[in-house]
Amino acid sequence: MTAVAGFSLAILLNYKLRIVAATVTSLSMVPRGHTLPTELNYFLATVGPKNDTANAFFVDIPKDWFSYGSLIVLLFLVLAVIVVRCVRRKRKSHYEFKLYIEVRFQEKACEIFIKTFQLEPSCYTFAASAYLETLQVTGCWRPKLVLFWPTLLAQF
Numbered sequence: 001m002t003a004v005a006g007f008s009l010a011i012l013l014n015y016k017l018r019i020v021a022a023t024v025t026s027l028s029m030v031p032r033g034h035t036l037p038t039e040l041n042y043f044l045a046t047v048g049p050k051n052d053t054a055n056a057f058f059v060d061i062p063k064d065w066f067s068y069g070s071l072i073v074l075l076f077l078v079l080a081v082i083v084v085r086c087v088r089r090k091r092k093s094h095y096e097f098k099l100y101i102e103v104r105f106q107e108k109a110c111e112i113f114i115k116t117f118q119l120e121p122s123c124y125t126f127a128a129s130a131y132l133e134t135l136q137v138t139g140c141w142r143p144k145l146v147l148f149w150p151t152l153l154a155q156f
Contacts, residue, residue, distance in 0.1 A: 097121050101147070103135065112145065125155040 099114040117124060134148040 095120055099126075103132075123156070126152070128152045 096116055096118050097120070098116050100111045101114055103110050103112060128149065129151045132147055132149050134146075136146045136148075138144050138146055
């Protein structure tokens with residue numbers, strides 16, 4: 001939803017930028033009687049009153065420093081939120097483990113990922129009284145490994 005809104009606003013901004021570019025181009029051309037005015041000045045050139053709200057402080061702080069300071073504080077807050085979320089994600093995955101099966105043939109060995117479990121390894125029991133009986137790869141486009149292991153016992 002946000003991406004669609006951003007895309008539509010970008011298209012609208014591009015359209016408005018083209019209109020402004022065409023207006024500026026037409027203003028820079030040789031003046032003619034039927035063209036746009038050569039000067040677009042909608043405001044008076046008067047100087048407004050001085051803002052004396054800074055006199056409440058002992059030090060006169062420029063407004064740019066305030067905006068830069070608030071931007072730095074906001075960046076630190078965003079960084080802190082990112083760090084906290086990463087730490088929480090690591091803490092949640094602290095109690096999970098991944099189960100792999102190691103397949104050996106003569107001198108070669110290969111580890112195959114089986115499943116991710118959410119609790120500590122001591123909560124599960126895996127036992128087998130014999131080795132794999134058959135190991136077969138099926139499928140051409142999406143190959144699958146089929147294991148036939150009747151003596152495997154898994155308790156959760």
